[in-house]
Amino acid sequence: MTSLFDPIKIGDIQLANRIVMAPLTRNRSPGAVPNTLNATYYEQRASAGLIITEGTPITQQGQGYADVPGLYTPEALAGWRQVTDAVHRAGGKIVVQMWHVGRVSHESLQPNGGKPVAPSAVIAKSKTYLINADGSGAFAETSEPRALDRAELAGIVEDYRRAARAAIDAGFDGIEIHAANGYLIDQFLRSGSNKRTDDYGGSIENRARFLFAVVDAIVAEIGAGRTAIRISPVTPANDAFDPEPQPLFTHVVEGLAKHDLAYIHIIEGATGGPRDHQQGDKPFDYEALRAAYKAAGGKAAWMVNNGYNRELAIDAVEEGRADLVAFGKLFIANPDLVDRLKNDTALNPPDKDTFYGGGARGYTDYPALENVA
Numbered sequence: 001m002t003s004l005f006d007p008i009k010i011g012d013i014q015l016a017n018r019i020v021m022a023p024l025t026r027n028r029s030p031g032a033v034p035n036t037l038n039a040t041y042y043e044q045r046a047s048a049g050l051i052i053t054e055g056t057p058i059t060q061q062g063q064g065y066a067d068v069p070g071l072y073t074p075e076a077l078a079g080w081r082q083v084t085d086a087v088h089r090a091g092g093k094i095v096v097q098m099w100h101v102g103r104v105s106h107e108s109l110q111p112n113g114g115k116p117v118a119p120s121a122v123i124a125k126s127k128t129y130l131i132n133a134d135g136s137g138a139f140a141e142t143s144e145p146r147a148l149d150r151a152e153l154a155g156i157v158e159d160y161r162r163a164a165r166a167a168i169d170a171g172f173d174g175i176e177i178h179a180a181n182g183y184l185i186d187q188f189l190r191s192g193s194n195k196r197t198d199d200y201g202g203s204i205e206n207r208a209r210f211l212f213a214v215v216d217a218i219v220a221e222i223g224a225g226r227t228a229i230r231i232s233p234v235t236p237a238n239d240a241f242d243p244e245p246q247p248l249f250t251h252v253v254e255g256l257a258k259h260d261l262a263y264i265h266i267i268e269g270a271t272g273g274p275r276d277h278q279q280g281d282k283p284f285d286y287e288a289l290r291a292a293y294k295a296a297g298g299k300a301a302w303m304v305n306n307g308y309n310r311e312l313a314i315d316a317v318e319e320g321r322a323d324l325v326a327f328g329k330l331f332i333a334n335p336d337l338v339d340r341l342k343n344d345t346a347l348n349p350p351d352k353d354t355f356y357g358g359g360a361r362g363y364t365d366y367p368a369l370e371n372v373a
């Protein structure tokens with residue numbers, strides 16, 4: 001029987017175990033440049049089978065929060081090289097989550113103070129995180145977006161391709177396309193945010209077109225075995241909504257099946273909230289989603305996330321409902337989470353007040369068991 005603690009090869013990437021550090025925004029990279037503190041944070045957690053970095057914007061247009069690290073300047077790429085080298089020296093594997101926030105942004109973060117971009121000019125009832133002049137951080141209402149011209153879409157697809165190549169050149173073992181949580185790609189998918197009347201809006205096929213263009217471009221550039229994707233079928237995060245998630249995401253995974261991707265990452269329920277959250281008139285069927293993916297020829301590893309504890313994770317893998325389990329808050333507070341889960345030892349509680357912004361406190365100062373007297 002397969003165990004959560006068994007090795008697994010996902011695409012081209014060999015992992016020591018099936019415990020994944022989920023992407024976690026921490027807002028600790030001023031100037032969008034990864035720094036030595038970031039390298040220490042990731043190195044401390046290198047015993048994870050796989051680290052997925054925090055969301056990392058592919059361009060300034062794709063940035064929606066202050067002090068998140070980018071993937072689009074030479075300084076940032078040099079900073080990421082520090083991180084990947086540190087994680088690899090510690091024996092870990094790491095992929096970068098490639099992010100375009102779309103409408104979940106603020107004019108003060110956009111090129112030339114312009115409007116954020118989106119499939120349609122529909123404001124997100126959501127907040128983003130800005131740094132004030134005195135250095136303090138605060139959440140602020142997102143700005144009203146402008147609708148992307150159809151002619152702009154190829155340029156954004158090229159931005160994803162370029163960033164994927166840069167990620168591999170910076171030492172990452174692969175990339176995860178952020179197609180979840182109400183950001184740009186998810187904004188195209190969901191009818192609540194996509195009101196387009198061209199061939200990128202309306203039908204499910206049209207709303208998924210942009211996602212597949214991004215996936216195809218990245219796979220062509222770096223190979224399917226180093227390419228993964230995160231989706232969140234029913235999350236309400238960032239004002240995401242679609243009344244028919246089952247047919248929508250069935251179409252998505254059937255389309256993803258054409259590439260032998262490294263993994264498919266599924267957020268079950270509301271991100272950071274109830275696992276049984278639903279949109280539309282019936283509960284989402286995750287097992288039916290995976291069955292549809294496999295029926296379409298999909299072979300990628302299946303990664304699950306949201307609210308898993310030790311028991312749920314062990315059972316999900318042993319019962320074949322998942323190949324890998326991603327943990328967020330538990331990895332914030334437990335750099336040695338793998339050992340703690342393996343030995344069923346006590347877990348440090350995460351400090352919510354230091355999740356976003358700041359320095360070492362609540363970031364690199366959580367103790368590993370070996371350091372506890």
Ligand SMILES: C=C(C(=O)O)c1ccccc1
Binds near residue numbers: 024055180181
């Ligand atoms: C990248 C994020 C996501 O995927 O929800 C995020 C951004 C800001 C705060 C928490 C999470």
